[in-house]
């Protein structure tokens with residue numbers, strides 16, 4: 001960032017922080033975006049006059065509600081439900097639901113804010129939203145998850161709809177949870193509509209939606225690598241997480257001839273120098289999606305190293321794919337990655353790198369693809385699911401995958417257009433922030449002060 005704008009960024013952030021106290025992740029996400037946008041808005045005064053930045057950081061609507069349910073022992077449990085309807089300038093609110101004990105207003109506002117720019121980058125007509133609950137699915141029976149999700153939807157249903165707000169999955173929300181929520185919505189509204197994405201393929205889901213975020217993050221990395229004449233072939237890759245995004249990122253890296261050597265969960269990481277091939281990955285999918293066990297069991301089964309309580313960023317790699325959660329790469333870990341020869345970071349997760357870590361990547365001019373660009377493949381295929389639902393048709397795997405691949409290539413091109421510096425370095429942070437902003441800002445201008 002050019003220094004002349006520092007004071008303006010600080011003044012803007014002081015207002016945001018005063019208005020939204022105790023929402024540190026939201027402050028972090030807004031800060032990163034306005035650092036890119038304030039210089040751009042200065043050059044384009046129509047946005048400044050219409051106070052687009054002041055409006056874009058204010059959610060259109062925030063819903064917070066009680067979610068009571070009864071556990072298997074007959075005990076009453078109470079969780080908190082949220083839906084942040086952030087911006088509907090270019091389409092219905094769209095974004096995932098997260099069920100995790102750490103969920104709070106600030107985390108969901110950061111995710112909803114990022115979603116606005118991400119969805120715009122896909123070029124599909126989707127506004128931004130996010131929601132979820134502090135419910136912890138770990139250790140809960142299927143019946144408990146069902147009762148909780150039914151109670152959650154019993155309030156949420158009155159606020160969403162296929163032309164209003166279309167939720168999907170995120171951490172802790174996969175096919176099982178979407179199924180229970182869809183069933184409850186249908187029952188309450190007496191309507192079979194595309195109100196959620198990530199549905200099962202037999203009842204309106206799109207092929208490739210489960211794969212889309214992980215595949216997309218790898219397609220994006222592939223485009224970044226191409227700018228330096230490189231590819232995944234023969235490349236060592238570290239992946240964090242072992243959920244939906246991590247699993248399909250690993251699958252795509254294998255397909256492209258790379259070798260994934262790590263996976264993790266919130267307890268620790270495994271290091272398998274021989275590589276997590278498709279057969280081992282199938283075990284991971286069973287372990288995580290069916291047994292719902294811990295990643296340590298992989299190390300027990302395949303006799304590799306397991307490191308308790310740590311993340312995989314100390315392992316030497318050329319490409320790193322953070323696919324677990326926010327702030328999972330510290331400044332020190334970013335330095336270690338660069339020192340070990342990592343040349344490419346493509347963020348499957350949302351905001352996985354702390355701001356000081358982002359500076360390390362940018363100062364070293366490595367290929368750094370921020371989440372709102374790199375992981376947009378998931379919501380892009382959600383958008384394609386909405387299209388298929390509206391048409392009452394479904395496309396083949398090949399059709400959806402080809403569209404996903406094209407969208408990721410286009411997002412890369414948009415980042416290059418808005419993020420290329422005079423020395424040829426592509427700052428994908430600026431590229432994604434400005435590239436995502438323009439369409440939303442122009443739509444807001446056209447729609448007046450609303």
Ligand code: NDP
Nearest residue numbers: 170171172213241242243244245265266324325349350378
């Ligand atoms: P899953 O719930 O399927 O998997 C999450 C993984 O991350 C698990 O391995 C989990 O470990 C780990 N994890 C979660 N929270 C923490 C934490 N606080 N510390 C350490 N590890 C943690 O979620 P997804 O794979 O869907 O989501 C992963 C990331 O990708 C998130 O940042 C999400 O926002 C982002 N994303 C997801 C999209 C999607 O389509 N699903 C789309 C775009 C982005 P454990 O099992 O121990 O909790």
Ligand code: 2IT
Nearest residue numbers: 095096168170378379382
């Ligand atoms: O962060 C994300 O983009 C998601 N969790 C997916 C959202 C969606 O609507 O598919």
